[in-house]
Amino acid sequence: MKVALVGNPNTGKSTLFNLLTGLNQKIGNFPGITVDKKVGYCKVSSTQNAEIIDLPGTYSLYPKSKDESIVFQVLADKNNSSYPDVIIMVVDATNLRRNLLLCSQVADLGLPMLLVLNMTDLARKEGIHINVNKLSERLGIQVVAMSARKNDGLDALKKAISHTTAISTQINGVDVKPFAPEAIAEVKEKIKTENDYYALQVLHQHEHLAFFTETEQEEIEAIEKAHHFQSSKLQGAETVARYRYLSTVLTDIVFDTGAEKKFKITDKLDSILTHKVWGFAIFILILFVIFNAIFSWATYPMDWIEGSFGWITEFGHQHLPEGLLTSLLLDGVVAGLGGIVIFVPQIAILFAFISILEDTGYMSRVTFMMDKMMSKVGLSGKSVVPMIGGLACAVPSIMAARNIESWKDRMITIMVTPLVSCSARLPVYILIISIIIPSETVFGIINKQALALMAMYLVGIIAAVIVAWVMKFIIKAKEKSYFIMELPVYRMPRWKNVFLTVYEKSKTFVFEAGKVIIAISIVLWVMASFGPGDRFENIEKKYASALTDTTKNTEHVNVLINSEKLENSYVGILGHWIEPAIRPLGYDWKIGIALITSFAAREAFVGTMATIYSVDGGDEDTSTIRERMLSSINSKTGLPVYTFATGISIMFFYAFAMQCMSTVAVVYRETKSWKWPVIQLVYMTAMAYVAALIAYQFLK
Template sequence: MGLDIKVALVGNPNTGKSTLFNRLTGLNQKIGNFPGITVDKKIGYSKLTDDSLAEIIDLPGTYSLYPKSSDESIVFQVLADKKNNSHPDVIVLVVDASNLKRNMLLYSQVADLGIPMILALNMIDLSAKQGIEVNVDKLAEKLGVQVIPISARNNLGIDKLKQAVAYTTKIATQFSTIDVVGFASDAINEIKAKINTDNNYYALQVLHQHEYLNFFSETEQEEIEAIERSHKFESSKIQAAETIARYKHLGTVLSDVVIDKGTAQKFSFSDKLDSILTHKVWGFTIFLLILFVIFNAIFAWSSYPMDWIEIGFGFITEIGHQYLPAGMLTDLLLDGVIAGLGGIFVFIPQIAILFAFISILEDTGYMARVTFMMDKVMSKVGLNGKSVVPMIGGLACAVPSIMAARNIENWKDRMITIMVTPLVSCSARLPVYILIISLIIPSKNVLGIFNLQGLALMVMYLVGIIAAVLVAWVMKLIIKTKERSYFIMELPVYRMPRWKNVFYTMYEKSKTFVFEAGKVIIAISIILWVMASFGPGNRFDNIDKKYATALADTNKNTDHIATLVATEKLENSYVGILGHWIEPGIRPLGYDWKIGIGLITSFAAREAFVGTMATIYSVDGGDEDTSTIRERMAASVNSRTGLPVYSFATGISLMLFYAFAMQCMSTVAIVYRETKGWKWPVIQLVYMTAMAYFAALIAYQLLK
């Protein structure tokens, strides 16, 4: 079955467009970039009828064809260029049935481009509950298009929509909405002749935003500019006049189509909930309580699966050493690869739990309220609410979050957001925090409900967020610009989370953690094992000779002596020499040379610290009475002081270092790409490393 039709999904944000895309395409989809632009391009395939297959493209959400960001500019670029690979045969314009007048502004603009269309009335079930009735047949008659009521979340009307799409090009009779010629008749007519089109609105849009249209040559761009100047074309005034005319037209179209019986009750529940959840005091209090529940759950719910995973990998290592032939290959497999894998898999439960909660908060509509509340804080430090989206996304990963900052129109706000987003604790820091907290904070409850380890984890996340806000305030004073920023956001209605989506998010994020972070950690684990298993010259031979007599004496504890041999060899290995070389610089922070090696490998990826410790302590041998890596780390003693390596002071110092340090090559690379130069990534690397070092230094010196 060949590809028969290309369909573009167009709509306002929060109309359920992406949900419809997932419903139509299922797993038959892929994500790339639009050519020459770093904006996500989501394409999927849907079987419309038994013999008809459609390519579905999910265009970025926009309130109007007039773009406010690089994402929104894509919509008209795709719709305007017939040679674009994504140019659709049919448009499905998705609207929220409970808010038709606002959503229909975009419909009226797109309809005037003359591309065959279907109007998908989404959330029709919710609008009915709110007392809103839409006369679908009358609306279709007035617009001249098929109007299909659907509920993408509940899979209602999807089959009818597919049938409508399959036959739209054959029966399209849609009407234009307003006559735009009067806004700039001479300029429009000249552009129509210039670009060879008979569509008035297309010509008007070319006048408005030709600079976004890369299919015009440089010469054509200059000629369009000349037409604008010759006719004194004033884009902003004409846009305003057009918008007013469209809303007047829509008022007559919808006057006897939409009957709202529940205006008074419509927002009663939502408003009452928002009056609490977005309150300037109670809103933040509830948000902190929710954060505490999340971080408490990360420890409380994951303890058993973590123990099972640790025991499982310990069992595999023990059995391997018993039954596999002794030698270098076995040691590499068990103490390098298996130890590194154990350091990855043991944190899957926490990763899954964290992203399950994030998915629930987003699905219910609560995350949008957090963004709204934080705008008040952001505005005081020189940012706006749009900065919160990348910063909250930073809880997952800084890389896509920094890319999301493209939607911030103000250059200063965008640069500050990019510079501070890596301070928000990402999921890569989570394994490090959990490992250190489990070593220095007792697992007990205070007042019967507050788990100390969960509380400590929440504090570390808040430290990152507070640091990001403070640094943003400083940069606001340093970076100067004349641009003014603004923040417009629509709060979605409250909904029950889609549990299928929650579980899918848990699976996807856990898989990404294992495969993406796993590649780096396994590679580092193998390199570390090699560096830890060999040393320069005859150092290892001398150590073997030193302990040969003691190992041959059956009256002595040979297991203990073998541990001493392994420890001394590790210190004289290549990795041990490197660690001892950097140790003077990190000793004031409370770190030994082993932690120093972890800091170095973490610059490839923060979570590599865990794999590094797993490999080093596996090669070291550890105490014969300990089995897991955490137990070996807890039992390790500083050879200089005779005290535990992971004391409370050292643990706090280490977590603060990881909270602030720029230890992620991918983040450096993405900042370089987004800022188009090395200036900002170098500044970011320097200031974050300095913050990390001095915060860790002060913490250790005060707490030791």
């Protein structure tokens, strides 16, 4: 059985989806459309399983964005792979009248449906009482009262799903035939349907429905023109008629005894959290808490992971036979993978905080506060959602820009979102900060490393705002943008939801980044372990006498041999070839190699450093990548490679550079043109080079 979840945004639809499916879910795309499709599976009775499809949230069947248009596209096409047998209409019990607008529209399509009154616990707290039985009787469908956040009512819902049949939708909704009688009659005959409302929706939305042929589209268009069909005017008339109908439905059903207290706590909190001064100060404080936690809380698990990978490498070298295969496994794959897995605790902490802020309703307030500022630089408040999402990953954030109606706002958002520091930059920042910034506190509570990390994130956000302001004058568009958003009431975070988010995001980070890192590590190991001609043989001959000399330190001689071999390997030759271009930035050839490999993915920087320094051998007293980088000396100057100036230069380069092939691909997919990703790649690389150059030359 296929079950579709339909409802307004902020009704707890995603929470209900997670409650029904748990970890048994996957994310793909709707057929032919680059919109996320969340599908999960659950057992609704002892004999029946259900496939649960979470359709995008929408306020009505009339779409305002690409995501919202999916709902009618799925419900209108019986051949669509997501076409449901049953619809679960999820509504917010604290805002029933507005939520039932979409319910009445979907019901008029004649699809089997049941109604979930979600957030009934909050409704009771606010003094709202709903006569569920009377509502069910009046609508002619099953109504289940529940609270998905508290796992209350799940069994009743599963039972209702298994009992929902094709005859369960009996809502006598709005008679739409008088709106456009001739046009509706002609379309009904053309597409062979008996449903007046389905025919009316086809007249409104046929150009978005891919299952109609070009000829059918032209014929429907001709019917529109012949009968002077005015879509926007009729949508307004229908909405008024539906609210009038819903007023009669809800008479003697909803009793609001706490109308005066409603949203009282939320309003009090908003007076502080969205204040034009204190609101921003609190937001900055919250950011600092997050970044401080990323350093403070993750220390022990990171040390444990680092020690584990060090032990694996040491154990492997002691017990596995010496040779190329052992070196590839330990110095290539294990070293590269260890450079990524070590950052999982910090990635998990970042995603946990983002999930909590979204779940409590605070992230919506940040969007609201930023709208005025964003409008001055050519963006709308809706641009904040993708940009804040960019803290996690630019790819889904750029896809989220589809919700922005204005083409200009959407394009600017897509072009600047990759400047916001994502989780892939986090390993680079943390590694460099741990090398150049001492782990000390200011005033006994403020961690210097956390301040430095927060500063790098703010640099990315400020850069995105400045570039957006410049693009406001470059990208031209006629239409004006607008910003409409519902601010949900404040709620306690759903901890199961937070856990699921952290688990999924961390898993994705490890597996997606891991595939890239392992591939790059293997290629790097091969390039670092072999060189052209007889260079390696000549190096071994050069140090042959030193190895047999008992007065010499054999370990130290081996380090020298490994270092010279690395410089004369294919990767060393490539690094030295590009070194003149990057020397003004304070980089040596090893950093240059990391810059090249991390153009596939930013986090490859850490894996590359781990692989290069593992092959290099390093000092026998140093075991971790950070320690080896700290002890690295520039052969030309005799000074440490990773000075404060070099570290800041590296972080500035990674803050601005477009080093993510996935982002380039998704920008092409979203814009349907190579023009925009190429412009993005060029301007971001230029920004990165210039910023890194200025930082190094100024600080050295």
